[in-house]
Amino acid sequence: MESIPSASYSLTLRVEFPHRAGALGRILTAVGDAGGMVGAVDIVRIGHERSVRDITVNARDSEHGRHIVRSVEDLPEVRVIHVSDRTFLMHLGGKIEVRSKMQLRTRDDLSMAYTPGVARVCQAIAEDPESAFNLTIKRNTVAVVTDGTAVLGLGDIGPRAAMPVMEGKAMLFKEFANVDAFPVCLDAKETEEIIRTVRNIAPGFGGINLEDISAPRCFEIEERLKRELDIPVFHDDQHGTAVVVLAALINALKLVGKRMEDLKVVVNGLGAAGVACTKILLAAGVRNIIGCDRGGVVHGGRDDLNGSKRWYAENTNPEGITGTLSDALRGADLFLGLSVPGVLSVEDLKAMAEDPIVFAMANPVPEIMPELAHGHVRVMATGRSDYPNQINNVLCFPGIFRGALDSRAREITEEMKLAAAEAIAGVIPEESLVEDYIVPSVFDERVAPAVAEAVERAAAESGVARRVRKDEEREGYSGMPGVLH
């Protein structure tokens, strides 16, 4: 039977059934027979005749969930009162909120936090704009900006539908690195309009995290904003992903005993993430990368070369391979998927080199599911939290912004990204590396502080830090309260 990921599809069934021995057991058996995993069972009401309980069940997906519910409904004398999807319940009213740091108890408090006292603070900032880092939320606040055009692998679902992901990113910023991030979902798709809007909202923020903006517009939007703003602008899907992929590859190569310069790498999906990962791998010493898009291998002979496709034709595929993704994969050491679900087959895996590495990172459903790939790959990773080896940009963005904010960096440089990748990889000592453990868990409390510290140092070395702290001034990072300043 297929294994069921932990809680990605979790239902709570409220059921009413006869209050007698064995009745609950029959319901739980029906759930199990339908392939569901029973979690908590809670009492709602116990009566003389009938009882009501909440039964939490993990299912593979929504179709499987419906099948489980039908199996329970079909039992004699059992009534399913209602079914709630725990993931939806978690989203009711959104996932984050803004809170005050202090209480307003007296007129005195009010006259300092607000009029008239606040006016003196405003004037001080007007005279010295840099003091906004000391006197406002700027130094710890990041805007998570999207236009909703490349939300996960779901594509262009628009700014409203993008909100749950952006709220999620804000939660992760807070949980892992104590950064206050705010979702900004723009109802605009035109490059100039997005640039203008972000520039206009920038004064209140210490950094801009661009998220889920589709290629090729994302490249120009990021480049222009980097040039025009004096705070870090970082397109997470490009650089966060690239940093984590590099970290994972550094560790995977230690396991399989191969070197960057000897690898044959196939990148599938040449959008925001694919292009940035290709560039960081080239910078790290990989020589043989083959890019594939919907039309197969990108090579100089194709008649649809424009933008990044032309760049691929000129800078990758040194052997001049042509054909399909399957052709490219023959003898490949690494498959890097940043595309869409299900495009990789078991046959493709069998044609790869010895000890193949597969990073199937499309979200929420990877290019091949780990259970299918099992036995045909040496190292397997996805972007999901419900399988081992989660290669997800969440390993990068909280720590990289923590380090950038703490150094009051003007930008995030290549050196800061490489330092972040080394820091993530270095969290796992070489002797602890195994196939299912090439990247630390996102819950590993060492990750964000290690990334932040490496990034803060690299910011100072690259000359983009407004503030350079000595080691002894750096008390700590991350979710540790009270150590930000």
Ligand SMILES: NC(=O)c1ccc[n+]([C@@H]2O[C@H](COP(=O)([O-])OP(=O)(O)OC[C@H]3O[C@@H](n4cnc5c(N)ncnc54)[C@H](O)[C@@H]3O)[C@@H](O)[C@H]2O)c1
């Ligand atoms: N795990 C992670 O941390 C992580 C990070 C970033 C992106 N991703 C995933 O990578 C995917 C791409 O994200 P993006 O931000 O680069 O989006 P994007 O829209 O910029 O790029 C997607 C690219 O995939 C191409 N594509 C579509 N179907 C294809 C196919 N059958 N074969 C090859 N290419 C195909 C599109 O033409 C496009 O160029 C998404 O599924 C996203 O969830 C994962």
Ligand SMILES: O=C(O)C[C@H](O)C(=O)O
């Ligand atoms: O959001 C994620 O889980 C990772 C990434 O940013 C994506 O767009 O898929």
Ligand SMILES: [Mg+2]
């Ligand atoms: Mg994303």
